[in-house]
Amino acid sequence: MKFTESYLNNIKKLKEEFNTADAILIGAGAGLSASAGFDYSGERFEKYFSDFKEKYGITDMYSGGFYDFDTLEEYWAWWSRHILINRYDCEVGKPYKDLFSIVKDKNYFVLTTNVDHQFQRGGFDKKRLFYTQGDYGLFQCSNGCHNKTYDNEELVRKMVTQQKDMKISTELIPRCPKCNKPMTMNLRCDDLFVQDEGWYLACNRYQDFIRRNGNSHILYLELGVGMNTPSIIKYSFWQMTAKNKNAVYCSVNSELSYVPNEIQNQSVVIKSDIAMVLEGCV
Numbered sequence: 001m002k003f004t005e006s007y008l009n010n011i012k013k014l015k016e017e018f019n020t021a022d023a024i025l026i027g028a029g030a031g032l033s034a035s036a037g038f039d040y041s042g043e044r045f046e047k048y049f050s051d052f053k054e055k056y057g058i059t060d061m062y063s064g065g066f067y068d069f070d071t072l073e074e075y076w077a078w079w080s081r082h083i084l085i086n087r088y089d090c091e092v093g094k095p096y097k098d099l100f101s102i103v104k105d106k107n108y109f110v111l112t113t114n115v116d117h118q119f120q121r122g123g124f125d126k127k128r129l130f131y132t133q134g135d136y137g138l139f140q141c142s143n144g145c146h147n148k149t150y151d152n153e154e155l156v157r158k159m160v161t162q163q164k165d166m167k168i169s170t171e172l173i174p175r176c177p178k179c180n181k182p183m184t185m186n187l188r189c190d191d192l193f194v195q196d197e198g199w200y201l202a203c204n205r206y207q208d209f210i211r212r213n214g215n216s217h218i219l220y221l222e223l224g225v226g227m228n229t230p231s232i233i234k235y236s237f238w239q240m241t242a243k244n245k246n247a248v249y250c251s252v253n254s255e256l257s258y259v260p261n262e263i264q265n266q267s268v269v270i271k272s273d274i275a276m277v278l279e280g281c282v
Contacts, residue, residue: 010270011280017248017268018102018281023213024221026103027233028112028119031224031253035274036093038086038116048085051166052078061086066189072182073167079185080159080168086116087136088153096122098278099223109209113225113232115187128209130202132232134187141176142184144192150174150183215244222251223274241266252277 003011018024039045041060046053049064058064061082069075100123110119113133120126138149152174159168174183186194195203220237227234241249241263250268251259257271270277 007270007272010268011277013268014250014252014270014277015281017219017250018106020217021219021248022107022216023209023218024103024106024108025209025213025218025237026099026108026110026112027220027222027225027237028110028114029223029225029233030114030228031226031255032095032274033093033114033116033118033224035224035254036095036118038090038093038118048081049078055166065187071167072173073170076159076168076173077163077166080156080163083136083152083156083185084160088156090116092122093118093275095275095278098275098282100124101282102278107213109206111206111233113229127205130206131199132188132203133229134185134193136185136187138186139174139183140186140194140196141179141181142192143176143179143181144194145176145179145181147194147196149186149194149196149198210240214240215246217246218244218248220247220249222249222253224253225251226253226256238263 034040040062045060049058049061052058052064056067058067064078065082067078069078096118104123108128110124110129112119112129112131115131115134115136117135117137119129135149137152139152139155140149155172155174159172162169162172175181176183220241222233222237225233237249238260241247242260245266248266248268249259249263250270251257252270252272252274254271254273257269259267259269
């Protein structure tokens with residue numbers, strides 16, 4: 001592949017920042033996992049959910065997660081498959097491996113809206129990760145009656161193995177040990193989202209990282225962040241960059257490339273595939 005001079009210059013700038021920054025704050029969105037091959041539509045969706053598509057007209061995994069199934073048996077047949085292929089029975093994507101090889105010996109922290117656990121499975125230090133929006137590997141009470149989450153791998157695997165005709169058996173439906181209401185996914189979709197002890201510990205570590213490094217030569221590296229929840233990563237990165245003349249903001253995204261005028265001179269924008277960019281920086 002022939003690269004433009006502008007692209008090569010931006011890669012050079014990013015590599016220089018990796019090497020010289022006092023701190024690196026990584027902000028990762030869905031585009032990073034998409035670049036790693038975890039597509040929620042197309043061939044991958046057809047492979048695992050063609051029966052749901054035929055029966056319900058669902059066309060991708062994202063919209064299927066919001067489908068109002070008639071029964072909990074169907075709901076958990078869908079979600080157990082979704083969790084298994086996106087959280088447990090999948091390889092660590094190459095972009096995650098490449099990113100880890102770049103930052104593993106540096107002063108880094110990861111803020112992510114992704115819920116697929118790729119960072120931790122890829123070797124990143126658990127104490128340097130803040131999953132703001134939840135984790136496919138956790139259940140919570142659907143009524144949010146208490147602030148605790150529950151590991152789900154064993155039960156998810158049973159649901160997938162034992163389901164028939166797009167339904168799990170009724171006895172496998174997870175229920176809250178406190179109020180006996182059905183459990184649900186620990187994903188932020190309403191005000192019942194459970195922020196457990198681990199969530200608050202991670203939040204505190206993130207805030208501490210900002211306090212310690214926010215005025216230093218810090219690289220705000222935004223990877224695959226769209227406009228679904230821009231205030232969590234994108235807007236906060238812009239604001240922190242604007243407040244610190246020593247900061248550098250870098251956005252890598254195959255689609256979005258806008259940067260506010262206030263930080264243009266502190267920014268590197270690479271409109272390209274994240275996997276290719278990270279491979280070029282290793």
